[in-house]
Amino acid sequence: MSKVYLIGAGPGAADLLTLRAARVLTEQAEIVLADDLVSAEILALVRPAARVLKVGKRGGRASTPQDFIHRLMVRYARRGRTVVRLKGGDPYVFGRGGEEIEALAVAGVEAEVVPGLTAGIAVPAAAGIPVTHRAYTHGVTLVTGTAGEGCGEPNWAALASTGTTLVIYMGLTRLLNIVARLIAAGLPPDTPAAAIASGTLAAQRQVKARLADLPARVMADGLASPAIIVVGEVAAFARCGALDLPAARVLAA
Ligand SMILES: C[S@@+](CC[C@H](N)C(=O)[O-])C[C@H]1O[C@@H](n2cnc3c(N)ncnc32)[C@H](O)[C@@H]1O
Structure with missing residues (x-):
């Protein structure tokens, strides 16, 4: 069954990922919506068959509107995909994870939060x-x-x-x-x-x-x-x- 994982990628070093986060990224992810703060070494762990979309902002560039990210998560989940919303640190510490879990609940999409090191x-x-x-x-x-x-x-x-x-x-x-x-x-x-x-x-x-x-x-x-x-x-x-x-x-x- 399709599901969205809100995963905290930790502060950057790949070996500071939790085992649970690494398992989902390397074995289950089909669509990965990644923030810019997620390091290259962590993105390199994502299973090769997965599609990675960068949806963050960096260096003053305009950010992807939050509503659009909500819609992407819901759209891919409804297509039966295993979606990972990948964020730096912990999803619930200055990470908008609260807003995203709420949007998924409203849309009736199953979701799981995987905490990360903030x-x-x-x-x-x-x-x-x-x-x-x-x-x-x-x-x-x-x-x-x-x-x-x-x-x-x-x-x-x-x-x-x-x-x-x-x-x-x-x-x-x-x-x-x-x-x-x-x-x-x-x-x-x-x-x-x-x-x-x-x-x-x-x-x-x-x-x-x-x-x-x-x-x-x-x-x-x-x-x-x-x-x-x-x-x-x-x-x-x-x-x-x-x-x-x-x-x-x-x-x-
Ligand atoms: C939008 S907040 C995301 C925080 C994240 N959810 C967490 O729990 O760490 C982004 C801020 O986190 C801090 N940050 C994240 N990763 C960092 C790192 N590797 N080194 C220093 N500061 C970092 C910086 O203050 C950065 O501007």
Whole structure:
């Protein structure tokens, strides 16, 4: 029977795919609707007989309208095909998976979500950053740096006061603005911060700096999207060539 799988491809490295995702991609997929963030090494795993359609956006190009993606999933499923909607990271973390599962339910199409490693956890880890650490923070907040359709600007002042690690997706182009708002809301300018681009891939690059200096550092090093920004004490753990922040405190036994 036809079915749509909403699969999280993880942050990029093919060996960070879940076994379930790999099984569906290599054995069952007939139509794959892939976002641009899905890495070439993961697309190379898709069974050769499958048809791969790229439906993402990259580098300022117009994105495929969300409604059109819904229609494609439904159309191929109704033709009896096994459809994979393949997304970077996890489908339900800044991935529009909620909208897509809803559209499939409305159309009466069977669907299954295959979770993936989200970039906000896996990419800091790949750079040496534990997003929680009991010596420094009691939690982590995942937030988008974009002013999203329909949900406005994140409340940076409230976020600055949580005391949790802030993990910011899609924040690179607005970094100067975000940093200014966090500092204006009371976060100390010398709070450790890091930016990691193309995490888990061969092209991974990262910088760390005091929060106030992060935008200049990112620009000087030419970091480009996709990137994750980490703000909080744990960012001091980032492995960078030159350690420009004091080593993180060691947890007292
Ligand atoms: C539309 S969101 C998708 C998030 C995805 N669903 C997830 O769970 O990771 C795209 C953003 O995720 C982040 N991202 C995804 N993959 C990344 C990677 N390999 N390295 C750094 N950031 C990444 C970037 O902030 C990028 O702009």
